[in-house]
Amino acid sequence: MESRVYLDHAATTPLDGRVRDALVSHLGEPRANPSSLHGLGTAAREVVEEAREAVARLTGASPREILFTGGGTESDALAVLGLARAAVAADPARRHLVVSAVEHSAVRKAAEHLESTGYRVTWLGVDGHGLVDPRELSQALRPETALAAVMWANNEVGTVQPVEELARVCREQEVPFHCDAVQAVGHLPVDVTEVPVSTLAFTGHKFYGPSGVGALYVRDGVELAPVSFGGGQERGLRSGTEDVAGIAALGAAARLAAGEREEWARRERELRDRLVRGATAIPGVELNGHPAERLPNNAHLAVEGVEAESLVLFCDASGYAIGKGSACASAGEPAGGEHKASPVLAAMGQDERRAFSAVRVTVGKDNTPEEIDGFLEAFSGAVAQLRELSPLYAGRG
Amino acid sequence: MPIYLDNNATTPLDERVLEAMLPYLGEHYGNPSSSTHAFGWTAEAAVDLAREELAGAVGGSPKEFTFVSGATEADNLALSGTLRPGGHLVTAGAEHEAVLETARYLESAGVRITVLPVDGHGVLDPETLRAALLEAPDGEPALVSVMLANNETGTLNPVRELAETAHEFGVPFHTDAAQALGKVPLDMEDLGVDLASLSAHKCYGPKGVGALYVRRRPCKGVRRVRPEPLLRGGGQERGLRSGTLNVPGIVGLGRAAALAAGSLPEEAVRVAALRDGLQRRLLQALPDARVNGHPTGRLSNTLNVSFPGVGAGDLLAALPEVAAAAGSACTSASAEPSHVLRAMGLGEDLVLSSVRFSLGRFTTPEEAERAAEAVAGAVAGLRAPVA
Numbered sequence: 001m002e003s004r005v006y007l008d009h010a011a012t013t014p015l016d017g018r019v020r021d022a023l024v025s026h027l028g029e030p031r032a033n034p035s036s037l038h039g040l041g042t043a044a045r046e047v048v049e050e051a052r053e054a055v056a057r058l059t060g061a062s063p064r065e066i067l068f069t070g071g072g073t074e075s076d077a078l079a080v081l082g083l084a085r086a087a088v089a090a091d092p093a094r095r096h097l098v099v100s101a102v103e104h105s106a107v108r109k110a111a112e113h114l115e116s117t118g119y120r121v122t123w124l125g126v127d128g129h130g131l132v133d134p135r136e137l138s139q140a141l142r143p144e145t146a147l148a149a150v151m152w153a154n155n156e157v158g159t160v161q162p163v164e165e166l167a168r169v170c171r172e173q174e175v176p177f178h179c180d181a182v183q184a185v186g187h188l189p190v191d192v193t194e195v196p197v198s199t200l201a202f203t204g205h206k207f208y209g210p211s212g213v214g215a216l217y218v219r220d221g222v223e224l225a226p227v228s229f230g231g232g233q234e235r236g237l238r239s240g241t242e243d244v245a246g247i248a249a250l251g252a253a254a255r256l257a258a259g260e261r262e263e264w265a266r267r268e269r270e271l272r273d274r275l276v277r278g279a280t281a282i283p284g285v286e287l288n289g290h291p292a293e294r295l296p297n298n299a300h301l302a303v304e305g306v307e308a309e310s311l312v313l314f315c316d317a318s319g320y321a322i323g324k325g326s327a328c329a330s331a332g333e334p335a336g337g338e339h340k341a342s343p344v345l346a347a348m349g350q351d352e353r354r355a356f357s358a359v360r361v362t363v364g365k366d367n368t369p370e371e372i373d374g375f376l377e378a379f380s381g382a383v384a385q386l387r388e389l390s391p392l393y394a395g396r397g
Numbered sequence: 398m399p400i401y402l403d404n405n406a407t408t409p410l411d412e413r414v415l416e417a418m419l420p421y422l423g424e425h426y427g428n429p430s431s432s433t434h435a436f437g438w439t440a441e442a443a444v445d446l447a448r449e450e451l452a453g454a455v456g457g458s459p460k461e462f463t464f465v466s467g468a469t470e471a472d473n474l475a476l477s478g479t480l481r482p483g484g485h486l487v488t489a490g491a492e493h494e495a496v497l498e499t500a501r502y503l504e505s506a507g508v509r510i511t512v513l514p515v516d517g518h519g520v521l522d523p524e525t526l527r528a529a530l531l532e533a534p535d536g537e538p539a540l541v542s543v544m545l546a547n548n549e550t551g552t553l554n555p556v557r558e559l560a561e562t563a564h565e566f567g568v569p570f571h572t573d574a575a576q577a578l579g580k581v582p583l584d585m586e587d588l589g590v591d592l593a594s595l596s597a598h599k600c601y602g603p604k605g606v607g608a609l610y611v612r613r614r615p616c617k618g619v620r621r622v623r624p625e626p627l628l629r630g631g632g633q634e635r636g637l638r639s640g641t642l643n644v645p646g647i648v649g650l651g652r653a654a655a656l657a658a659g660s661l662p663e664e665a666v667r668v669a670a671l672r673d674g675l676q677r678r679l680l681q682a683l684p685d686a687r688v689n690g691h692p693t694g695r696l697s698n699t700l701n702v703s704f705p706g707v708g709a710g711d712l713l714a715a716l717p718e719v720a721a722a723a724g725s726a727c728t729s730a731s732a733e734p735s736h737v738l739r740a741m742g743l744g745e746d747l748v749l750s751s752v753r754f755s756l757g758r759f760t761t762p763e764e765a766e767r768a769a770e771a772v773a774g775a776v777a778g779l780r781a782p783v784a
Binding site: 006245322323 | 427628
């Protein structure tokens with residue numbers, strides 16, 4: 001039977017077998033609530049704290065700076081809303097945010113929500129590769145800026161920002177800096193001792209860990225207000241019974257990534273480069289995003305003369321799973337949302353037609369060169385077929 | 398292995414739930430938001446099926462359930478998502494921290510908060526609610542939030558009557574049903590609640606997943622509630638709760654709810670018999686022990702007892718063979734005196750000497766007997782004059 005090839009790792013990754021073992025064993029034991037004071041509760045608490053240490057080690061944090069959440073979106077919301085609330089509590093005038101125009105919707109929509117409640121937002125533009133200019137960030141900061149947010153690496157086009165410089169700019173001007181590193185952790189070296197972020201969001205399911213669990217790094221001394229309330233878990237910043245098994249699995253993924261990330265990235269880069277070489281050899285296919293400063297696993301391709309919508313379905317029918325734009329921006333949006341061009345590509349100056357012709361192919365550590373070659377064959381066939389059908393492309397290349 | 402009598406803090410995962418989850422921890426790893434390929438469609442179908450299972454188990458239609466990370470998030474979404482400055486939250490003194498702490502925050506944000514007293518059994522009388530709503534100014538946008546079953550004592554509130562009372566005033570009603578799921582038959586339609594919080598891990602499902610029920614066809618005289626999201630982003634869950642869906646967890650919640658619904662009421666009867674046996678033995682051995690909560694209108698699995706003169710912490714320390722709770726486990730690692738028992742009017746001595754035993758699906762008769770003996774022995778030991 002033909003097996004399907006998964007090339008949509010930016011949407012989610014399969015669980016590594018070792019992570020799955022950790023997850024499944026902790027779904028069974030310990031069977032207690034980590035907040036319980038009896039021996040079984042203590043055992044569950046230890047599982048959580050061991051995972052916290054592993055996650056801290058992966059990112060250069062100390063364990064007390066790591067909070068567990070329900071995922072990347074929640075981590076982003078807690079950081080953006082929590083930093084904003086803490087700033088305004090300290091000084092009611094601090095109602096200004098600086099946010100890049102290419103943020104994941106989790107950050108963008110949290111900022112837009114604040115905008116609707118009276119905050120002012122300066123949206124930072126990007127260049128044609130999707131890069132934010134640190135000088136522009138510097139100029140956008142004001143005494144009343146509550147926070148700045150620029151992602152580590154873009155979920156659509158894969159462009160990696162100059163986060164170290166961006167974070168330093170903010171630190172010099174004493175403005176909290178939030179970084180959405182959901183796509184970066186486990187793929188790029190992410191070390192908070194080198195990059196002076198205030199908060200950093202990431203999640204397990206983007207690097208072979210579990211879904212439904214995320215983490216937020218909060219640098220010691222950074223003022224963050226809680227945005228949800230209850231039993232006071234996670235130092236009062238994230239109430240709710242800890243997802244012990246999910247957290248253990250995130251810890252297991254972090255341990256794996258700490259040891260194997262470089263090897264994963266090397267393999268991903270090789271596969272991705274093979275893919276980009278093959279795809280861009282097709283006339284009218286171009287790579288979006290930065291040619292060098294990009295995630296090792298990401299190929300974002302503009303395919304002239306085809307609709308991404310059809311192209312991805314053709315690829316699926318041949319057994320290759322790829323994405324268009326971003327998984328998080330396309331599905332689930334209220335009716336009509338599907339046909340809005342990605343704000344990321346718009347910010348990079350691309351017109352709608354090019355945006356609607358873009359597909360995202362993201363490789364994983366367990367893909368093989370043969371799978372990439374098979375994909376390229378299916379892809380070029382699909383492109384040729386679709387172009388033949390396309391009145392827009394008729395009579396051309 | 399100690400005897401686990403802390404099922405109200407969390408329950409062990411049922412093997413059958415794990416089995417349902419396993420394919421989604423393995424080959425079916427797609428993101429349900431990935432609309433472009435079969436991995437995504439398979440995941441989406443699993444989420445749809447889980448939503449149907451959940452709706453089938455607790456009443457209501459699938460579209461009325463939004464998956465979240467747990468009951469705490471559901472409570473926050475229900476309250477913070479519905480109330481605005483100038484609004485009014487009416488709740489009760491024995492509620493879970495997820496409601497009371499959210500209420501405290503909302504108060505700081507300009508929401509009026511009324512915390513109603515409960516009676517000595519922990520029950521909120523619908524007449525108390527009626528009196529509070531009669532006093533509220535006309536047209537003030539309000540929400541009532543009263544839990545279905547109390548986590549510490551198991552006391553059940555007359556939620557249907559309370560919801561009706563709220564509705565008479567045009568006020569929507571939220572219930573935290575985290576402890577009720579799987580222990581009492583639930584039917585959202587019949588209960589008439591507008592919002593309800595559910596959690597998987599109190600019902601032999603996984604941690605890290607829950608649901609908020611949001612009624613779509615409002616009861617007479619009440620407007621449809623439309624909570625504002627707390628988590629914005631990818632627009633999952635029809636925009637009410639963004640974030641990549643936790644597919645294995647959601648599948649686990651659906652299966653856990655369906656299994657529980659399928660084994661009610663037999664399981665409740667069986668567990669009640671064990672709980673009653675434990676209660677009887679303890680009261681026989683320790684005649685001054687006092688059961689907290691409603692004598693009959695109580696979850697079948699919960700026994701909250703005060704042992705006058707014996708500190709709950711000391712008792713649990715002297716009782717390593719039994720895993721039980723002093724107060725609730727849901728207040729992070731703190732042994733704060735229970736606000737629930739205080740709200741019921743218990744004196745400090747009874748509050749500080751109270752222990753919660755919560756039995757469950759996997760408690761055996763033999764364990765319940767052994768636990769009774771161990772507890773009685775430990776209490777007697779702590780009370781014995783020091784030689």
